[in-house]
Amino acid sequence: MANTIPLSPAELSYLHTSLSQTPPIRPDGRSPTQFRPLVAETDILPSANGSARICFADGTEAIVGVKAEVEKSSARPGATTDDIFKNSRDQDGDVDVDREESDKEGKGRDEWLEIAIEIPGMRDDDSLPVFLSAMLTEALLSDGGLKDRLWINSRFHWRLYIDILLLSQPRSYPLPLLSLTTHLALISTRIPALISEHDEDPLFNDDWEASTFLYPRSGELQARSKPPVTLLVVSIGEAVLFDPSRDELAVCDSAMAISVAQSAGAGLKVVALRMIDPPSRLTAGGVPQVLNSTSNPAATASLSPAEALVLREKDQGQTVWRPPRGGVRRAIISRIIKMVVENNGVGEEVIAGLAGVEA
Amino acid sequence: MPLDTSTYSLAHLRVDGRRWNELRRVHGQISTQAAADGSSYFEMGNTKIICTIAGPQEQRRGGNSGQSHDAKVEVEIGIAGFSGVDRKRRGRNDKRIQEMQHAIASAFTHTLFTHLYPHSTITIHLHVLSQDGALLAACINAATLALIDAGIPMSDYTAACTTGSTASYASNDEAADPLLDLNSMEEQELPFLTLGTSGGDDQVSLLIMETRVQATRLEAMVSVGLDGCRQIRSLLDGIVRAHGKKVLEARVT
Numbered sequence: 109m110a111n112t113i114p115l116s117p118a119e120l121s122y123l124h125t126s127l128s129q130t131p132p133i134r135p136d137g138r139s140p141t142q143f144r145p146l147v148a149e150t151d152i153l154p155s156a157n158g159s160a161r162i163c164f165a166d167g168t169e170a171i172v173g174v175k176a177e178v179e180k181s182s183a184r185p186g187a188t189t190d191d192i193f194k195n196s197r198d199q200d201g202d203v204d205v206d207r208e209e210s211d212k213e214g215k216g217r218d219e220w221l222e223i224a225i226e227i228p229g230m231r232d233d234d235s236l237p238v239f240l241s242a243m244l245t246e247a248l249l250s251d252g253g254l255k256d257r258l259w260i261n262s263r264f265h266w267r268l269y270i271d272i273l274l275l276s277q278p279r280s281y282p283l284p285l286l287s288l289t290t291h292l293a294l295i296s297t298r299i300p301a302l303i304s305e306h307d308e309d310p311l312f313n314d315d316w317e318a319s320t321f322l323y324p325r326s327g328e329l330q331a332r333s334k335p336p337v338t339l340l341v342v343s344i345g346e347a348v349l350f351d352p353s354r355d356e357l358a359v360c361d362s363a364m365a366i367s368v369a370q371s372a373g374a375g376l377k378v379v380a381l382r383m384i385d386p387p388s389r390l391t392a393g394g395v396p397q398v399l400n401s402t403s404n405p406a407a408t409a410s411l412s413p414a415e416a417l418v419l420r421e422k423d424q425g426q427t428v429w430r431p432p433r434g435g436v437r438r439a440i441i442s443r444i445i446k447m448v449v450e451n452n453g454v455g456e457e458v459i460a461g462l463a464g465v466e467a
Numbered sequence: 468m469p470l471d472t473s474t475y476s477l478a479h480l481r482v483d484g485r486r487w488n489e490l491r492r493v494h495g496q497i498s499t500q501a502a503a504d505g506s507s508y509f510e511m512g513n514t515k516i517i518c519t520i521a522g523p524q525e526q527r528r529g530g531n532s533g534q535s536h537d538a539k540v541e542v543e544i545g546i547a548g549f550s551g552v553d554r555k556r557r558g559r560n561d562k563r564i565q566e567m568q569h570a571i572a573s574a575f576t577h578t579l580f581t582h583l584y585p586h587s588t589i590t591i592h593l594h595v596l597s598q599d600g601a602l603l604a605a606c607i608n609a610a611t612l613a614l615i616d617a618g619i620p621m622s623d624y625t626a627a628c629t630t631g632s633t634a635s636y637a638s639n640d641e642a643a644d645p646l647l648d649l650n651s652m653e654e655q656e657l658p659f660l661t662l663g664t665s666g667g668d669d670q671v672s673l674l675i676m677e678t679r680v681q682a683t684r685l686e687a688m689v690s691v692g693l694d695g696c697r698q699i700r701s702l703l704d705g706i707v708r709a710h711g712k713k714v715l716e717a718r719v720t
Contacts, residue, residue, distance in 0.1 A: 154513060155597050156549040167502025171517075171596065173549030224556060226545055228519075228592050232558075271548040271556075275517060275594055276502040 113358040113387060117394030121429035124359040128345030135355055141447065141454050143351040146288075148465045150296040158297025158322070160465075162289040166353070169275040170285050172293035176322075178260070178310060179220075179267040216255025220265055221248060225272045225286065240283060243382060244272075244290060247336040247367035250379040254294075254335065257322060261307045266299060280354040281384070283365055287338035292462050294335040297322040334459055336369035336379050339448065342386070343440050348447065350454055360386050362436035368448055368455040376449040376456060386432070394428030396420060475633055479644075482652060488691065490628070490648045490698055495608070495706040497616045505617025509609035512650060513599035518609040519592045520617040523584040538584035540576050542568040544606065546595045567603055571610060574673040578665045580620040589619060600651040601629045603661045603675065608699060615707055623665045624703050625672055628695035630688045631659035632680055643684055645691040658684075662692035664700070669693045 115123070126133040132140055144165040153159040156173035163169045223245050225237040248254055248270075258266040270293070272286050298319040300312035313319070323333060342352045342360035349356055357363065367380035398419050401408045411419070424430065448455045475481060485491070491512030500506040505520035523538050544564050548556045557564060571591065579589070591613070593606050604627035611625050631653060634643035649659050658680035663673030671693075680688070 153515070153549065153597050155552065159549070163500070167500060169500050169502070171547075171594075173547060173596075175549045175554040177554060224548060226547075228543065228545070269548060269554045271554075273545070273547055273594060275519060275592075276500055277521070279502060 113354075113391055115355070115358055115391070117392060117429035120359050120388075120391055121394065123355055124344060124429065127349070127356065127359065128347055130346065132344065132347040132349065134349065134353075136353065138351075140348060141350050141457075143458070144353070148288075148292060148462070150292050150465055157299060158293045158295075160289050160292035160296060162285060162292065164285055166279050167276060168279050168282065168285055170282070170289045171273045171275060172286075172289045173271045173273075174293050174297045175269045175271070176258075176266045176297070176299050177269070178264055181263055181265050214256065215259040216257070217265075218249050218255065220255055220258045221245065221268050221270070223248075223270045223272065225274070227274045227278060227282070229277065236278070240286060241272075243283065243338065243365060243367075243380070244270075244287060247287075247338055247369070247380040248290075250367075251336055251369045251371070253333055253371060254322075260302065260310050263307055264310050270294075280352070280357055281340060281363070281387075283338060283384075284340045284351060287336075287367075288458070288462065291335050291337045291459075292465060295321070295323050295463065334370040334463075336367045337455070337458055337462070338365050338367040338380070339454065339458065340365055340384075341444050341448075343436055343444070346440075348440065348444055357387055358391065359388050361388075361432045362386060362440075364436075364441070364444065366444065366448055370459060375451070376453070376459075378445055378449060381445075383436070389431050389433075391429070391431050393420075393430045396423040396428050398423075475644075481646065483650060485648075487633075487644050488647050488694070490695060491650065493699065493702045495612055495703065497612055497706065497710040503613075503617075505613045505615070505619070507609050507612035507616055509605055509612060511601050511605045511608070511648070513597055514601055514605045515595075515597040516605050516609040517594040517596060518606075518613040519594075520589065520610075520613045520619070521592065522589040522617075523587040523619065524590075526586050526588045536585045537576075537581040538579070538587045538589050540572045540579065540581065541588055541590045542572045542575075542593065542610075543590065544568055544571075544593045544595065546598070550595050550598045567606065570603065570673060570675055571607055574607060574625055574663055574665075575610065575614070575621075577672055578621045578623060578625050579614065580622070583620060589614075589617075598651065600649050600654045601661070604628050604663070604699075607663050607673070608703060611703060612706060616710075623667070624700050625663055625665040626696045626700035626703055627661060627663035627673065628692060628699050629654070629659050629661050630692040630695065631657040632684045632688055633657065634684075645684070645687045647691055647695045660688060660692065662689065662696060664693060664696040669697075 146165060147163040150160045152161055153173055157176045158174040159172060161171045223241045225241045227237050230237055258268055260266060270290060272290060274282055298321050301318045301320055302310060303313050304311040323335060339350060340352060342349050342356060342363045344360050352360060363384040363386040365382045365384055366378060368376045369379045370376055399408055399416055447453055494510040496508040498506060499508045500519055503519035504522060507518045509516050544567055546557050548554050591610050593609060607625055607627040614621060629649050631646045631649045632643050633646060658678040660676035664670060665672045
């Protein structure tokens, strides 16, 4: 990230201390699981199948457009006679929805989903957009339900293009913003209703009112299935903080992106988890008092570099700021996962909040 | 998609029901994004654009040695993959986009008081969310609004619109009418030009035409375009004034 952290070691140390209290004292007075307010709207673009816009409190803004196109499936090796047999069984006429749904299972393919991220001032092959799109694709595909829904018949499928536009310079790590906007765009995505049957060339109802949601809203079982959301969580000491601000990211011990999805008929489950290299590792450490050459020049002048290093290491961030080192303890990771997926946990709260957004 | 323009001569109504001198619905908003120095949202019919301004800020390294005494105007246009009917992704090095960027930058270099900001850069980011004709004109209008929001001094609004002619180059139709503000279906079929003016007395700051038209029709097209730019200018002025009023009222209470 281009933005450097404009905080001195003393400020970092102060922030770190106040955030590692129990309960942590956040600079903006939020509770550990509280999110910053955001402005969101869906269905903003007439030319896309689904679209959403989210504006975070720090002014960063993202727009996501989802477009679906019909594409001819290329022949798949290893799935020939079985498919034909299955389709001939369906000739009896009406196919009920449950049956159709189960028929689609396992037929989706990863390459039917394409995600492109555009960040101003960055090239498409810069590390940040590539990493972010890999992370979002991973979460969407491991859900499984989405790619199966793109199957039309054995010869045709939908190809789903998800274009993510970040409209402002990334102030803090843009992952949660992009993920929430993508979630919102996907739940508003509608695809035209299919008229043709079985393996005919697909024919669609041109009435947009009759179109179906990619993630169904009514119906008992399927209505519970929701696209994944990726949340950014940081740990500072024993404290776990959701939706970290830029200052909090600058002092965190570890940062992780956790993707949760709601599958039909079940609760939340973790579909992807990645550690993120926190920007706090790039901060400069402070100089302990024993090494301060201005206040005790006599003592520091005689020190060899090796002795100075030993003194610096001895301090261990007790009196001055030292950039965090090492990883994160397992207990903290399991606590984070529990906080996200439990009943009435953070994950459910976020998904319920986004479901309430109106066009 | 071929467009049947033959019906125009019957009722003098265009495919979307407008008369020859009618603009599409114009809607604009100022200060849409808190993180940018200036921002705007502009719609001309179904063409929708978000513009953000970064700057004036210190000149980026590289480029022309940084010795100029005027601010440099840079334009970046991003056309979203979902903006058209079919999904199409355009790279940043697309020649057409580069040409549009250059045209917009040179148009604004003349109206902005760039001499007030030596050694600095003003970057105009334009995000095209949906396109339905008059892309360049809508970009210029959106950039004007965002530059006003950024508080960069300029001599006047730069307002732009497109004009076309009802008959194509090949048909030697003497009774061809000029048309104002073409949508994308008309743009594919008919010759058209993009006109931008600034300054009260119709000073043309930008004129781009990529299609062929008979020279005798050009005069009528330009005069209709000038009239359209005047209408756009008053619409932009209305948007700015409405926003200013809102800001002042918020201050008072």
